Each structure stands twice: as structure tokens, then as C-alpha cells.
Amino acid sequence: MNTTESMPEPAVDFGLEVTVVPVADVDRSRAFYERLGWRLDADYEAGPPFRIVQLTPPGSPCSIHIGRGLTPAPPGSAHNYLVVSDLEKARGDLAGRGVEVSETFHYVYDSGAQERVPGPDPDRRSYASYAAFADPDGNSWLLQEVTVRQPGR
Numbered sequence: 542m543n544t545t546e547s548m549p550e551p552a553v554d555f556g557l558e559v560t561v562v563p564v565a566d567v568d569r570s571r572a573f574y575e576r577l578g579w580r581l582d583a584d585y586e587a588g589p590p591f592r593i594v595q596l597t598p599p600g601s602p603c604s605i606h607i608g609r610g611l612t613p614a615p616p617g618s619a620h621n622y623l624v625v626s627d628l629e630k631a632r633g634d635l636a637g638r639g640v641e642v643s644e645t646f647h648y649v650y651d652s653g654a655q656e657r658v659p660g661p662d663p664d665r666r667s668y669a670s671y672a673a674f675a676d677p678d679g680n681s682w683l684l685q686e687v688t689v690r691q692p693g694r
Contacts, residue, residue, distance in 0.1 A: 557603050559595065564607045564678050565616040567592055571607065573676050576638050579605075598623060617679030628661065628686035632672050642674040642684075661686075 564570040574596045575581060582595040582604060591610035597603075601623075625631040628645055635642045647662040647670050648655050662669035670686040 559604050559606050560619070560621060561612045561614070562605045562607050562619045562621070562676070562680050563612050563614040563616045564676070564680070566677070567594060567608055569677055570594075571596070574605070574607070577635065577640065578638070617675075619680040620683070621681070622683050622685050624685050624687045626686070626688060628670050628672055628684060631684055635674060640674050643672050645670055645672050647671065 562570075571581070571584070571594050577598070579596040579598050582597055584592075584594045586592040589609075591608070593606055593608040593611060595604050595606055597605075605621075623631075632642050632645065644659060645661050646657050646659055649658050650656075665688075667687050667689040668685060668691070672684045673681060674684075675681050
């Protein structure tokens with residue numbers, strides 16, 4: 542049974558507002574993300590076991606939470622995407638802020654296998670060129686260049 546054919550449309554929107562990024566040192570991580578130019582929305586501590594810091598990337602409707610007492614996930618276990626309209630400009634901005642960011646790459650799929658290849662997608666297709674960086678704990682961020690959105694996005 543194909544569930545997309547038989548299920549009605551959701552009755553309300555489900556907006557993704559926040560994702561948790563597990564970190565070991567809240568102050569170090571806060572400084573790292575602020576150095577990226579991310580807006581500090583909140584820094585609230587309710588005693589030693591709980592602290593929540595909310596930061597939002599420029600132009601994003603979704604924020605991250607870092608802190609203490611937020612998640613049992615180990616520091617460095619988050620893997621997130623950031624969509625950018627100009628990958629080289631984004632790479633340059635991050636590098637200018639002291640972030641070690643990978644070279645641009647794309648994937649080639651041959652016989653069902655995925656191979657990471659240096660350089661942007663040869664056809665410069667939207668959704669097909671990437672770069673990556675990590676925060677001080679090793680949480681990974683994949684930059685994906687999107688210049689033309691898929692229909693309905």
C-alpha cells in the first residue's frame with residue numbers, strides 16, 4: 542500500500558523551528574556559532590544541570606539549541622544541512638571567519654554506489670554541489686548549493 546496515495550493532507554503546517562546540536566562546552570560552542578554570524582536568540586540557565594542557548598543562522602527560519610541537559614546524544618553526533626545560494630561565497634565567508642571548510646565537491650552515482658568527487662557539479666545543477674565544515678565538537682554541517690528550488694518548496 543502506498544501511504545502517500547491513501548493518506549489525507551495534514552490538517553496543519555508542521556514547521557521545523559529548532560534542532561538540537563549536542564556539545565561538550567557550551568561557551569566554546571556559543572562563541573564558535575556567534576563567530577559565524579549566527580544570531581544569539583537566548584541564553585537561559587536554570588541551575589547547573591540545565592542551560593539552553595538558541596542561535597539562528599542568517600536567513601534561516603530554523604534555529605539550533607546547544608546547552609546542558611538538552612539531549613542524551615553525545616557531543617559531535619549531529620549532522621545537519623545548510624542551504625546556500627552561492628557555495629563559493631559561503632565558503633569564502635566561513636574561511637574568512639577562521640572556519641576550516643572543505644573544498645567544493647559533488648557526488649557521482651555509478652552502479653548504485655556514491656562517490657564523492659572534487660569540484661562543483663559539472664552541470665551546475667541545483668542541489669548537487671556541496672562543501673562541509675564542523676564545529677569544535679565535530680558536529681558536521683553540509684553546505685548544499687540551491688539556486689533553483691524544486692516545485693512546491
